[in-house]
Amino acid sequence: MGANDDAVRYSRHLLLPEIGTAGQARLAAARVLIVGAGGLGSPAALYLAAAGVGRLGLIDGDRVDLSNLQRQVLYSTPLIGTAKVTAARERLLALNPGIEVIAHESELRAANAREVLADYDIVIDGSDRLGTRYLVNDACVLLGKSLISAAIHRFEGQAMSYVPGRGPCYRCLFSDSSEGLVPNCAEAGVLGVLPGVMGCLQATEAIKLITGVGEPLLGRLLTYDALDLRFREFRFARRVDCAVCGERPSITTLADAPAACTPADLPGLRIYSPAELRARLSDRQTGAPLLVDVREAHEFAAGHLADSLHLPLAELEFRHSELPADREVVFICRSGARSLRACQIAAGQGLTRLGNLAGGLAAWAESLTQTS
């Protein structure tokens, strides 16, 4: 594609004095990595490709699933089952053949983060796990990359930017967290257009950082409530005791978040299939176990097993004394992941007679369909 075509393609940018020829040249020389080619990554990638960002990288290990299409606008129905980054690369190059699009088909891990980030200057975080969010932040701080972070939940989004030496990082804002405390989209649901708004904000920030125009979102947390249609801004400062960007950092190398618990980590844990649990509940000889549902209140209210105790995972660490030591406790959640974490917490508190419903209530419901 020739220079003349570019003059036409980018003409509406070239008309803006704030961008113009020099700004467009900066965009062409820019190198942006998008972590997570999902709800946030889709609009961010589309607009940055359209804007002429010279090198656009996407890292994601997932394949396109039907449930993605409600919000992940990079993909279309015939692409279900295709690797997301491969599908995304084709779509972005069709939109703008004049840019380079690099597909990294893997998850971002401590082991590959340094190598992957090396070829980029700006990182857009559109991941859907807190562990990845902290890894991306720490990698950006340690490697001196700019970070544009956004996250979503149901009808609410938040965004912030980090530029080395110019403000606080993500850990200055939320110094630590764990997956059990913060539900993700798969557990809580999300309004499809919400990541569209937040991902476009991330693309806007990237273009501003690249071209040097405007006021970036540094030291400011922007929140968006789609139900109220209201944006709010909260200022926060760099923490001198921040574990990664503070005066005496304790994080000096990259590490993955602790791996999710597996049943093998808990000797003595009894794993129930739905059929096994049904049989156990109807066995009057041995005494029924206590069923503990660790989902959030709105999930529990939408439907639960009879006689189950509701105790959200996030409260378990403080309410474990409510669990009986002399009776088997079987944890239940939507898909079996949170309940396994609950088993881990309960085991850590000295409870020994523990069970987990494998596959959670989703598997339970499916088994009922199959047997009916």
Added chain:
Amino acid sequence: MLARMAHSVHVPSPLRSYTGGASRVSAEGASLRALLADLDARHRGLRFRMIDEQDRIRRHIRIFVNAREAQSIDEALQAADEVHLVCALSGG
């Protein structure tokens, strides 16, 4: 006698299961500590999700009074102060 000090409290999406889905609730108190106690009396369990056993604000939570960040729950509140509870989100 002191007038009752009611505040508007903005609840983040992950904690709205405690407030019946409400994004904004009302609570009283002349300090953040008192307000959190009143909030917990009205919405049982909500305080636990934000404050640990040592009365520290949990590390994935930030509390802002108007636009100013609260460093501890001992901060005083003025009449008409709005309290914003902010929680780390993970979805993408």
